Amino acid sequence: MISQKLNDQITRIGPGSEAGAVHRRYWQPAALTDEMTPGMSKLPVNLLGERLVLLRGADGTLTLTARVASPDEAPTHHPAEADLHPIAGAPVYPVVEKNGIYFAYLGEGAPPAFPNFDCFRAPDSHVFAFKGLWECNWLQALEIGIDPGHASFLHRFLQDEDPADSYGKQFRDKAADTNMPITQVLREYPRPDIEVEETDFGLKITSLRHMDGGLTHVRVTNQIFPSAICIPMSREMIITQWHVPVDDENCYWVTMFTSFDKPVNKALMREQRLQEHSLPDYAPLKNKSNDYHYNPEEQKTETYTGMGLDINVHDQWAVEGMGAIQDRTREHLGRGDAAIVRYRLLLRKAIKAVGAGQFDRLPMQDQPGTASLIGPLSNDAIADSDDWQAASWKYDMTRRAACPWDASV
Amino acid sequence: MTVATQDASPPTTWIQIAQSSDLDGPRPVVPVSAMGQALVLFRDEEGELGLIGRHCPHRGADLCFGRHENNGLRCPFHGWHFDRNGKCTEQPAEPADSTMYQTIKLPSYPVSEQDGAIFAWFGEGAAPALTAAPATA
Numbered sequence: 378m379i380s381q382k383l384n385d386q387i388t389r390i391g392p393g394s395e396a397g398a399v400h401r402r403y404w405q406p407a408a409l410t411d412e413m414t415p416g417m418s419k420l421p422v423n424l425l426g427e428r429l430v431l432l433r434g435a436d437g438t439l440t441l442t443a444r445v446a447s448p449d450e451a452p453t454h455h456p457a458e459a460d461l462h463p464i465a466g467a468p469v470y471p472v473v474e475k476n477g478i479y480f481a482y483l484g485e486g487a488p489p490a491f492p493n494f495d496c497f498r499a500p501d502s503h504v505f506a507f508k509g510l511w512e513c514n515w516l517q518a519l520e521i522g523i524d525p526g527h528a529s530f531l532h533r534f535l536q537d538e539d540p541a542d543s544y545g546k547q548f549r550d551k552a553a554d555t556n557m558p559i560t561q562v563l564r565e566y567p568r569p570d571i572e573v574e575e576t577d578f579g580l581k582i583t584s585l586r587h588m589d590g591g592l593t594h595v596r597v598t599n600q601i602f603p604s605a606i607c608i609p610m611s612r613e614m615i616i617t618q619w620h621v622p623v624d625d626e627n628c629y630w631v632t633m634f635t636s637f638d639k640p641v642n643k644a645l646m647r648e649q650r651l652q653e654h655s656l657p658d659y660a661p662l663k664n665k666s667n668d669y670h671y672n673p674e675e676q677k678t679e680t681y682t683g684m685g686l687d688i689n690v691h692d693q694w695a696v697e698g699m700g701a702i703q704d705r706t707r708e709h710l711g712r713g714d715a716a717i718v719r720y721r722l723l724l725r726k727a728i729k730a731v732g733a734g735q736f737d738r739l740p741m742q743d744q745p746g747t748a749s750l751i752g753p754l755s756n757d758a759i760a761d762s763d764d765w766q767a768a769s770w771k772y773d774m775t776r777r778a779a780c781p782w783d784a785s786v
Numbered sequence: 787m788t789v790a791t792q793d794a795s796p797p798t799t800w801i802q803i804a805q806s807s808d809l810d811g812p813r814p815v816v817p818v819s820a821m822g823q824a825l826v827l828f829r830d831e832e833g834e835l836g837l838i839g840r841h842c843p844h845r846g847a848d849l850c851f852g853r854h855e856n857n858g859l860r861c862p863f864h865g866w867h868f869d870r871n872g873k874c875t876e877q878p879a880e881p882a883d884s885t886m887y888q889t890i891k892l893p894s895y896p897v898s899e900q901d902g903a904i905f906a907w908f909g910e911g912a913a914p915a916l917t918a919a920p921a922t923a
Contacts, residue, residue, distance in 0.1 A: 520845070526879040530865040567865065567878050671851060673813040682851065682862045695863050698848030699841070709843050709890055711880045713864065 379721075384705040387724055388516045390622040391426030395728045396516075397622075399603055400425055401484035402731065402739055404491065406619045406631035407431060407441060407472065408479045409506050411647075412657070419461040423453055425483060426624045430461045431472065439474065441481045443467035452627040453510060453658040476633060477506030489742050492578060492750035494607070496617040496633035499782050502640040507650045508631040510660045511620075511693050514702040515604055515628040518620040521692050522606035523720055525584035525596060526713040529567035531695055532688045533681040534560045545634075545646045546611075546688075559757060562586060562594045569596075571712070573719045578602060578741055578750055580723070582716045585765065593762040595769045599753040600720055602740040603727065607755050612776070613638045615755045626701035629659065630689075637780040653687060661693060669694045751786050800898060800905035800916050803827065803837065807902065815859065817850045821908045823893070826850050828870070831857040835899065836870025837906050839892035843874070868892055 390397035407422045408431055421444065422429040428446035433439055445462040446454075471488060472481045475497050482488035491497055496504055511518050521527060537558045566586035574581045579602035586594040599607040605619040618632040634641060654661055663669045669684045676683025682691045696703075710718060723740070730738040741747045756776070760768030777784040803818050804827055814829040817840060824840040826849050840849055842861040849868070852859035856876075858869040866887070867876040872894030877887040896907040898916040907913035 517845075527864055529879060530861075531863050568881055569879075570881070668851075673811075673854075676853060676862075681853065684851075691862075694851065695847050698851070699846035703846045704841075707841070707843060708845055709886075711844070711877065711886055712884065713879050714845075 378708055379705045381706055383725075384702070386728065387721060388514050388702050389625050390515065391625060394426075395732065396724065397425055398484075398731045399724065399727045399739070400622065401482075402489065402736060402742060403484075403603055404473070404480040404482050404488060406478045406508075406621050406629075407481040409508055409631070410474060410477050410479060411506070413479070417458060419458050419463075421455050421461055422481075423623045424481070425622050427483070429470075429481075430463050431479060431481075432463065439472035439479060441470040441472050441483075452624050453660070455657045476501055476504040478631060478633065486736075490744050490748040492601075492741055492747050494601075494617065494750065494752065495615065495637075495784060496607075496635045498751075499635050499784070503636045503782060505634045505641040505643045505646045506632065507634075507647065508629045508659050509650070509654055509689065509693075510623075510627065510629055510658060511696055512627055512665065512701070513697045513699065514625055515620045515622040517696045517699050517703040518628050518630065518692075519600075519604055519606070520717045520720070521696055522608070522618065522620070523580065523582060523598070523600045523716040524714065525569055525571055525582060525598060525716070526567070527695070529563045529569075530681055531691045532560075533564050534686070535679055535681075537561050538686075544611075544642070545614075545649055546686075557759070562588070562759070566594065569713075571715045573716045575719070575723070576753070577746065578753060579605075580716060580719055581753065583769075587762060588759070591762050592759055593765045595756075595758045595760060595765045597754055597756055597769060599755060600716065601753070602723060607753050609755045609757050610634065612757075614641070637776050637784055653689070661690065663687075663690050664693070665697055754786070796909050797821075798909055800907055800913070802903050803897075803906045804904040805902060806899055806904055808904075809835075813854050815850060815852065815854055818906075820906065825893075825895075826852070826859065827897070827904065828854065828859055830870050834870050835897040835904065836868075836872070836894065837897045838868060838870070838872040838894045842866055843890055843892055866890070870894070 386395050390400055407424055413420050418433045420431040422431050428444050429441050430444035431441050443464040470481050470483050472479050537560045569584035569586050572583040580600040582598045584596045601607055607617045610616045614634050614636050616632055618630055621629045621631050669690055672683045684690050727739050736742050754773045756773050758769045758772040803820050808816050809829050816827050818825045818827045825837055826840045827837050829835055842849055844866055847861050847863040849859050852861055858867055860867045865878040869875055872892035874887045874890035896913040898905050900916055
């Protein structure tokens with residue numbers, strides 16, 4: 378449990394807020410490049426409580442600035458291009474395109490360097506980007522991503538799919554070199570030991586599921602400060618996902634799927650996800666207003682939630698059901714929430730540093746160091762219990778050595 | 787069902803919160819808003835009613851979508867299980883030696899059923915016997 382004052386401090390991100398000032402020291406995914414089709418020169422962007430417009434100049438230069446907006450606009454209001462009017466004299470924010478995403482920097486001073494993470498250094502052919510709206514505060518959306526225990530319950534499938542049908546989906550692949558689908562590992566071993574280490578970029582989170590026969594399932598995931606995670610999706614792909622605040626009570630997950638093997642089948646990945654979302658605001662078709670298509674019969678026999686096979690919907694239900702901003706004065710964190718506790722300490726430390734003007738104390742704000750940050754390693758492996766550390770490392774090195782682009786670390 | 791919001795003085799009568807028929811389906815679990823609180827009403831496998839807090843005390847997930855099993859409700863987020871008195875009986879994601887569940891309890895209210903209607907006691911002290919024609923809020 379935390380105080381209401383602390384909950385406000387770590388969740389609210391509008392202009393002038395303390396957590397908002399931390400976010401504004403980092404590049405933020407502002408839009409997908411898919412959203413700005415070739416003929417367009419203006420795209421609405423609602424980010425960090427600001428009403429903005431992405432502008433593409435005649436020479437192709439991209440900038441982000443404030444737009445004329447009515448105070449009662451819906452949080453994800455998406456005006457037609459003809460109705461977008463930049464405000465003259467408003468701050469102009471720099472924009473950089475990276476593998477399907479326009480990143481913007483809304484802070485003061487020079488923007489930080491981009492780390493050389495896999496999602497940024499892989500060629501465009503090996504990265505697919507998409508996003509979706511969750512109607513809740515960004516922090517509860519991030520916290521589910523740094524909670525390795527929930528996958529054993531929230532995403533439990535009472536029967537396993539054939540891993541051959543798993544392309545582009547989370548948890549459906551086989552674990553490393555075994556014939557066990559990840560879904561089975563998660564179901565049968567629901568009490569992971571969780572180790573959390575602070576890194577240059579945020580946190581490394583290792584969850585260990587000790588299995589029968591002297592084996593351990595090792596899942597390595599990461600928190601990338603302030604709002605992203607980097608996690609394995611399959612043997613072929615990892616997910617780097619930001620939880621980008623629209624305002625205090627809405628956020629987008631913006632994901633870069635990065636392949637270490639074949640070029641990403643973007644048409645298939647896009648089609649799978651467009652079937653679940655409506656444009657232009659990328660709102661999920663299953664949502665609070667239709668009870669996420671909850672089916673009690675399915676909950677009894679097929680899935681833990683009764684909300685279908687798409688794990689994104691499970692996560693969305695979990696975080697939206699907490700309310701627009703989770704009331705953390707009533708929470709009871711356990712040992713399974715170790716990474717959440719650690720992350721909040723990082724965020725509070727960052728808030729303090731920004732308040733004192735000590736920006737170089739924030740993760741990834743030292744220019745020369747940040748650009749040389751590589752990885753982070755994200756993978757699932759099953760190994761002999763006395764050798765899990767080496768096995769996890771070796772598994773990733775094998776994948777990276779065979780990668781058609783330079784994924785060496 | 788939504789009934790009176792909380793005012794200064796606690797009620798001195800049982801308050802109707804639902805119809806028995808609301809729980810007729812194969813999954814007898816319904817949301818209830820009463821006295822300014824978000825609650826969930828369910829019938830357990832012994833046929834007894836439970837009226838407990840709607841949000842899981844762990845991280846706030848919505849127990850109206852809970853799994854109706856093991857004579858109670860189980861949160862789909864991390865499997866925490868609650869009985870009709872709001873007592874947490876299991877935390878299957880926590881380490882096996884954890885006894886944290888013994889300290890976790892959701893708010894819960896006495897519930898009684900009469901003539902096809904379900905009533906809850908939000909008053910002070912022990913609930914009196916449910917007599918004919920209590921107040922409908």
